Structures are given as structure tokens and as C-alpha cells.
Amino acid sequence: MNMLIFLIPIALFLGGLGLFAFLWSLKSGQYDDLDGAAWRVITDDDDKPSP
Secondary structure, eight states, X not given: OTTHHHHHHHHHHHHHHHHHHHHHHHHTTTTSOHHHXXXXXXXXXXXXXXX
């Protein structure tokens, strides 16, 4: 029972840290271009120089 005194604040801290990281990723624009990655996969652009 004494371990709950330590585990509950640790769990709340880690949950808050995860929420902060998610909100930071939203604010920094990590999810703005959802279609761009899909189109980059199927395009045939070769970035390698030809010999």
C-alpha cells in the first residue's frame, strides 16, 4: 500500500508529460501535411545524380 504513494504521482507525471508532448507536436505542425508523405512514396523522383 505504501508503494501507491510513489506510483500514483509518477503515473500522473508521465501522463502529463505525454499530454505536453502531444500538444507541442500539434503546435509545431507535425500533422499539417498528411498527404505529402503518401505522394512522396509513389512518385518516381530519383535524387541520385546520373553517372
